[in-house]
Amino acid sequence: MTEQYVGAIDQGTTGTRFMVFDHEGQVVANAYEKHEQVYPEPGWVEHRPMEIWENTQSVIETALENAGLSADQLAAIGITNQRETTLLWDAESGKPVHNAIVWQDRRTTDRVETLEAEDKVEWVREKTGLEADAYFSATKAEWLLDNADPVKMQRARPADVRDRAAEGEVLFGTIDTWLIYNLTGNHITDVTNASRTMLFNIHDMAWDDELCAEFDVPMEMLPEVRPSSDDDYYGHTDPDGFLGAEVPVAGALGDQQAALFGQTCYDEGDAKNTYGTGSFFLMNTGNEAVTSEHGLLTTVGFQRTGEPVQYALEGAIFVTGAAIEWLEDVDLIENAAQTEELARSVDSTDGVYVVPAFTGLGAPHWDQRARGTIVGMTRGTRKEHIVRATLESIAFQTRDVMEAMEADSGIEMNDLRVDGGAVKNNFLCQLQANILDTTIVRPQVDETTALGSAYAAGLAVGYWETMDELRDNWQVDREFESDSDAEGVERRYGRWSEAVERSKDWARDDDGGE
Template identity: 40%
Template sequence: MGKNKRYILSIDQGTSSTKAIVFDGSSNLICKSTVALDAFYLRDGFVEQDPEGIFDNVLQAVEDCLDKFAGLGFDKADLACVGISNQRETFVIWDQSGKALHHAVSWQCKRSIEICDRLKKNKTLPDKIKGKTGLIIDPYFSGTKLIWLNENIEKVKKAIEGGDAYFGTVDTWLLYRLTEGRSYYTDYTNASRTLFFNLHSLKWDKELLEAFGLEKLHLPDPKPSSFSFGETNFKGLLDFPLPITSMIGDSHAAAFGEGCFSPGTAKATLGTGCSILMNIGSAFKASEHGMVTTICWSTRERVDFALEGIVVSCGATLEWIKNELGLFSESHETEKIAQSVSDNGGVYLVPAFSGLGAPHWQMGRKAAISGLTFSSTKNHIVRAALESIPYQIKDIIQSMERDAGVGLNEIMVDGGVSSNKFVLDFLSTILDKPVKTLVILDISALGAALLAGLEFGIFKDLESLKGLTQAKEVINPQYFQDQMNSWYQGWKEVIKNQKQF
């Protein structure tokens, strides 16, 4: 075995690809491999993935990454441990032999809308679910789609009734396969996205499982994100077993990788949509302002909770303006376009292309551009589109602060839109807080690696990690606060007064 066992293999299994990355003990990226993954977009909003395809995709990414690692002159025996981050609500059902009973059902899948409507009609169940799990009844989360399988797929129903059905989010499925069935665990973050995990006891909730007709289902043992989950040689890709010492949902991994270690620290991933997680400390707090409560991250020593808000359209708004209105050719052009005018000229764009998410939850709302006059230009429209991102984040952060009783200290941003300086300057001013971007783009993979290194002993404690989450840039407020308050007030008036079609 190698003498310098301070390298961590991190697997970031996402919806459209798997990344395998090796980090060293100073969080430097040594090598990386990315392998694309397909999804099946079927009728009526059904979205599925091949469970075997997911597993094979991971093995391909790991094999290529290990080859690159060796090609750089490193000894594979110097690898210490493995960390896994994963797409969160996507799940697999399999039988005792380890064979999947159905395709993996994606977090994007909308098959359970009618089931959600049915559950919401129960006078006590919605409040009970929210009080126990921190979540709302929505197709986004695993539980209602699992109910759909149980009611509509005979093979699944028979296995569940016979006590021969095993449930797992993607982390659990990968762990089960990588350890050849020896390990059957999940972590608290992934468990917290199912609709039947009790955030108070950190255990599966028997009452909710019975209410869903799933009491005979086999469920993985929930553990902290940083934990010794088992070991694997990746189906012979290594000639020695490597311990798997972290598993965590990708958005939570990003929060950890960005250093959200204390209450009031938050992260926003500015991608197609936007996921905002704010650390609220060691106690469960239910949201009264449109957020969901979840586990932020956990180690053997502590469990931190978070509030989460979802912006439905972030980068997707810019893509629509580029593709359908043709106001620019490349997204990076929008920064200069927005800066070419002194303000939005009274123009506001409400990006409710797929409804308006947290904290408004107006999912039937349609997108609209408000305030157009003959003096409006395409530059005002582009600027209004960019401004809609910080406005929505501000809405969510204000709600989080009211729910948590904790003020925002700083916010870390990642994702493609975080390269837009206009958006970050605007965000810093509207929040009146520093906005930080990080050196590394693969922040979910880094978070999983840091948690794996903690369990293995590469890192001593959380304090030793603070110097590893390096800020690439710190953006401070750029505009006059009175001016910004006036612009934001205009946004709130448009949200409040605009007719919902």
């Protein structure tokens, strides 16, 4: 019998990765390609859906080829994706009607402020577990329906985009749905991605007709919602297609829920933080959707076929890894790895605080008009201080979320499982342990987002039979214990909170087109 593996498509904000895992959860193949970030106006961010699909095919082929594997050795494929990023496409041609609007995009801020003015924020939260924010898919879909260029549709069908959507001829999806559609021909999403649209009732576990009416999104264009690990599968790849094999596509989770699953946070109280473009702190709350009183999101954690939904509390921090990219953009560093060396070269930030609110503030503040701020600079401030303060901002933002999470859940965290690109930075991990006064646990396989979607797909097809097998696979690389002066940390955290206040409510409509 030919050795079998499970593949995972990890479609992220900056690029697309394909990884192949063996039964022990170890990586046997890996390929990655970046895609272009499109910025049509200040505060707007778009991706080209066809570029993402082409890159997806390319990384699958490259990873398999480099590892000497054939597609029929894949027992299943799982998908994980940047969440909330929204696109519409023509059902007949399969062509997008507009670029995808990325989760970071702020073009619908005014629409959210209308919801606030109409006192609908609590109504949205009660149904969806989400804050009313431009971050989520609903206002993006509404904007696309109102603004997508009909010329981009098939010319033989000149009807309005919205009219065609009401007939189910234009389809809505997040990136998981787009990839499932292109791989299998089926229009399907999973419960975790549906829960991020602001159109889905997380208590009824169904699309909500009142929310769809509010945002004028026809229910006919919405995908079928299925479990994250689906024993009935979402479909199979076309044996005559680019893979040349019929492979079940059987698991999908939004990237942060995938990391929760990959970190084996299967029990109530288990928590993880993923450091990517932004940071996302999730705690499993079991079968109960815990309502946040402190600015966190209530979201679907995962679901297996025939089993109850597992919910989670989430703190979404919009900018962490992106702040490191910004340091590169403005030539303060040459590459991300340099931050550790520069930060260690000074004893402190010398009173400098960086609040990287480039696209507003997420949890627990939720200020769409906050903007990036550096405070406390003197003539003696050097780039090393700014780099160190940027790393500290990642740790401080995480503490903001952890304090909110402990207040909402009543659970005190003993340790925090971490993953994502930035956790390769030992300085940051130690800093995080000190600022949280908690043990930081870094696993051996840090690509836990891809691993989580592979686990979901593999469980669905019986490649792994139990979740205990997955727990056994999870291995610690290193633990970081707090070794800091608690009084000094508290003083700095207090000053951080003051810096955050100075960043709030800064952007105005007449500031360069925002």
